[in-house]
Amino acid sequence: MSEKKAQTRERIMAAASVALLQRGPVEPGVGEVMGAAGLTVGGFYAHFESKDALMLEVFQQMLCQRRERLALLDPALSGHERRVLSAAFYLSRKHRDASEQGCPLPSSVGELARMPDDFRAVLAEHIELMTAQLAGSPEEAGQALADIALMVGGLALARALGPGELSDRVLRAAKSAIV
Template sequence: MSDKKAQTRERILQAASSALIQRGPAEPSVGEVMGAAGLTVGGFYAHFESKDALMLEAFTKLLAKRRAAIEEVDSQLSGEERRSLVAAFYLSRKHRDSTAQACPLPATVGEMGRLPDAFRQVLSEHCELMAAQLAASPEDTDKALADMALMVGGLTLARALGPGELSDRVLRAAKSAVR
């Protein structure tokens, strides 16, 4: 693949990632994504075979970035300390209100039943890998999964409520429950 083609593909993926974070993988159109990338729809199929293929690749990359960020958390911390530190960021107003560097799960999980199975496979792999990163030991993995569910659910509800006192309370309550 030429450098120019690779750069264009990356621009499309960036635009798709932004759309996915804000509205999930099903709603944004190819035209919207290509327009956000500064390109015409006509060039789309030179880079991706379908909208689902584009959104799946964007989803996969976004989740990989989330796991890479967790890798930066001190591995000497206990599982509880690591999860608490992650929750402090994940369940923050800044993350709730972010439109660029936010987690794609709140906008995506509700659509899983309508998406190709490959999305569910990517999500399953992500959950397994993330739980292992957040657990102090294999025995701690179920607690990490429970805390992940609490964090994603808390962020999803807080985003649905929008900025405000109740949304802030949801973030605080979920954060305090992560252990």
Template structure:
């Protein structure tokens, strides 16, 4: 792939990631993504076979970025402490208000049942890897999954409400349940 084609492809992926974080994987159309990337629709198929192929790749990239951030936590800390640190960041106002970055799950979960099975497979793999990284033993894995569910649900509710007292209370309550 030429350097120019690779750069154009990356622009499309970045525009699609921003769109997914704001509106989920179904709503943004190819025209929306290409316009946000500063490109015409006609060039889309030189880079991706379909909108589904693009959005699936973006979903995978966004999930991988979340795992990469989690991997930065000190693995020598006990699992409970790693989950506490993760919750402190994940359930923060800064993360709630980050509409162009952050976790794709709050904007995507509702659409997953209508999307191809590959989305759910990616999500399952993501949750398995994250929960394993957030615990010290297989016996602790269910607690890590519960904490992940609480974090995603808390962030989804807080983002849905937007900045405000109830949203802040939800973030604090979910964080204290993990911590």
């Protein structure tokens, strides 16, 4: 792949990442993504076979980036300490209000039932890997999984409420429940 083609592909993926984060994988159209990338729709199929293929690749990339950030935590920390630190960032106002970076799960999970099975497979792999990263031992896997569900659900609700007192309370309540 030429360098110019690779750069164009990255522009498309960056625009699709923002669209996915803000509105999920179903709603954004090819025209919207290409327009945000400063490109015409005609060039889309030189890079991706379909909108679903683009969104799947972006979804997978964004989830991988989340796990890479988590891997930066000190490996000497206990599973509980990793979950508390993760929740402190994940359930923050800054993460809630991020419009161009952040976790795509709150905007996507409700739509995955309408997406090709590959999306659910990527989600399942991500949840399994995150659970392993957040559990200090096999015995903590259930608690790590519950904490992941609480974080994603709490952030989804807080984002849906938008900035404000109730949204802030949701974030604080979810953070305090990570045990």
